[in-house]
Amino acid sequence: MAMRSQVYEWDCEGATASALVGTKTSIFIGGAGNNITKPAETSATQFIVIEDVGVTPSEYLSDGSITSYRGLKLASGNEVAGPRAYLQVTINTTDYFLDPDGIGSDGVPGTAAPYPKTTFFQGNFNLYPDVYVLPGQTFDVGVTLYNSSALSSTVDKGELQAFVKYTLYDGPDALIANKLLEMGVSVNPGNVDWYKRSLLAGQ
Amino acid sequence: MAMRSQVYEWANIVDTPSNTSTTRRKGGRFGSFMSANKQYSVFTGGVGNNITRPANTNATQFIVIEDLAVSPHLGATLQVTINTTDYFQTPDTQIKYTDGSFAGVSGLASPYPRGARQPGAANIAPTSISVGEGTAVWNTFALYPSIYVLPGQTFDVKVMLDTANGVEASTTTGITTVTSNASTANEFTSTSHGMAAGTEIFVSSSSGTTPQDTGYYNVHSVGANVFGISTEQDATDITLDADEEIVFHQNGAGVACFVKYTLYDGPDALIANKLLEMGVTVNPNNVDWYKRSLLENGGV
Numbered sequence: 246m247a248m249r250s251q252v253y254e255w256d257c258e259g260a261t262a263s264a265l266v267g268t269k270t271s272i273f274i275g276g277a278g279n280n281i282t283k284p285a286e287t288s289a290t291q292f293i294v295i296e297d298v299g300v301t302p303s304e305y306l307s308d309g310s311i312t313s314y315r316g317l318k319l320a321s322g323n324e325v326a327g328p329r330a331y332l333q334v335t336i337n338t339t340d341y342f343l344d345p346d347g348i349g350s351d352g353v354p355g356t357a358a359p360y361p362k363t364t365f366f367q368g369n370f371n372l373y374p375d376v377y378v379l380p381g382q383t384f385d386v387g388v389t390l391y392n393s394s395a396l397s398s399t400v401d402k403g404e405l406q407a408f409v410k411y412t413l414y415d416g417p418d419a420l421i422a423n424k425l426l427e428m429g430v431s432v433n434p435g436n437v438d439w440y441k442r443s444l445l446a447g448q
Numbered sequence: 449m450a451m452r453s454q455v456y457e458w459a460n461i462v463d464t465p466s467n468t469s470t471t472r473r474k475g476g477r478f479g480s481f482m483s484a485n486k487q488y489s490v491f492t493g494g495v496g497n498n499i500t501r502p503a504n505t506n507a508t509q510f511i512v513i514e515d516l517a518v519s520p521h522l523g524a525t526l527q528v529t530i531n532t533t534d535y536f537q538t539p540d541t542q543i544k545y546t547d548g549s550f551a552g553v554s555g556l557a558s559p560y561p562r563g564a565r566q567p568g569a570a571n572i573a574p575t576s577i578s579v580g581e582g583t584a585v586w587n588t589f590a591l592y593p594s595i596y597v598l599p600g601q602t603f604d605v606k607v608m609l610d611t612a613n614g615v616e617a618s619t620t621t622g623i624t625t626v627t628s629n630a631s632t633a634n635e636f637t638s639t640s641h642g643m644a645a646g647t648e649i650f651v652s653s654s655s656g657t658t659p660q661d662t663g664y665y666n667v668h669s670v671g672a673n674v675f676g677i678s679t680e681q682d683a684t685d686i687t688l689d690a691d692e693e694i695v696f697h698q699n700g701a702g703v704a705c706f707v708k709y710t711l712y713d714g715p716d717a718l719i720a721n722k723l724l725e726m727g728v729t730v731n732p733n734n735v736d737w738y739k740r741s742l743l744e745n746g747g748v
Contacts, residue, residue: 305702324702345503429739
């Protein structure tokens with residue numbers, strides 16, 4: 246179990262939509278939708294690489310009489326179809342995504358990193374370079390939204406979702422991941438295998 | 449945190465029409481007014497969500513802008529400005545076309561979102577679900593080579609529409625029936641205010657014998673001696689007094705843009721500069737390669 250591809254999907258079903266507006270809600274322990282039992286963290290022998298993130302997309306339009314647009318709710322007179330949701334990654338207490346003035350932003354918009362990806366929402370963003378969570382660090386993924394009118398007052402399943410793809414390196418592979426980091430080599434399964442082969446070849 | 453993938457999204461959506469911009473996003477639904485053929489900074493342009501100061505790099509930062517995208521309607525284009533120099537130019541090295549529009553990457557070439565509906569014409573917003581239904585605009589344009597913002601430089605991203613979006617705050621005086629001042633002051637019953645039946649307006653202030661509440665209204669009827677509006681909750685026309693004066697805003701379409709860049713900080717910014725001197729493309733792979741080269745050569 247040295248390297249494992251892992252995913253986490255969050256669905257905000259059952260939460261009160263109006264309570265989510267303008268507030269960053271942890272998808273792990275935020276008290277909305279499916280959660281886990283404690284904050285996400287790495288142990289001393291683990292190394293995590295977050296490789297992809299996504300959240301329910303939105304689209305900016307003209308208002309009209311329609312109430313649904315490509316599977317997203319569109320309230321009457323509203324210029325935004327969908328929840329206008331953003332996803333931020335926090336390592337320990339530091340927000341990963343910043344505005345150009347250096348202040349922590351809301352994060353990646355779902356419009357740029359949609360979940361799910363569809364014909365109409367292909368995504369403009371790829372998370373490269375990846376985000377590293379070093380041994381002993383805690384990490385969190387928070388979702389902020391600004392258009393609760395695109396959600397049911399009690400959020401229905403599928404109306405607001407988020408997705409995180411990461412690789413968990415454990416034990417010896419976590420040590421190798423640290424070594425690669427020191428060497429300035431990107432940490433990915435291919436490079437970890439390459440380092441192992443190099444060690445074996447050197448014996 | 450030496451290399452970080454960063455994003456910035458701008459939209460003209462604000463919480464209330466009398467508030468054309470905010471430094472942080474707020475819940476809201478109103479598409480701010482934007483003039484035709486005018487460039488708005490997405491960072492400090494005073495429309496939509498902005499940041500606290502112009503974007504710049506400090507002495508230990510290096511930015512590589514890797515992707516730009518904008519809504520594919522209303523003839524939207526994006527321009528990048530480094531210090532005072534615009535990046536995209538016309539073939540005759542100008543920054544404007546002869547029709548007054550500015551050079552830049554259009555939303556049809558680099559749409560946001562990727563897969564957005566194609567408007568009925570390049571310069572209009574998709575107002576009906578039947579227009580462009582089933583279409584998806586994908587990117588024709590890729591920002592390669594990327595744009596470098598060197599240490600100490602300021603940069604800006606400007607959005608321009610070739611079609612006006614919404615109506616700026618306007619004051620209208622008038623009456624619902626013809627009176628002695630109808631010929632001079634009865635603006636409600638003329639069409640000069642630009643409102644039509646079906647238009648949604650936001651009244652930000654009102655004066656007269658019976659001022660209207662601030663809020664959203666629907667225009668029901670506009671014609672000779674007729675002007676009827678109602679609140680969105682109650683479809684019954686409101687009787688306007690002869691001395692009624694309203695300041696109204698007309699909702700514009702939502703327009704958004706997206707910028708993806710990588711921020712190199714500290715030692716990685718120094719390496720980025722070194723790569724630039726060497727003529728090597730600055731990207732995370734090459735920065736890693738340079739670090740490995742240093743390690744292999746015992747340079748550090």
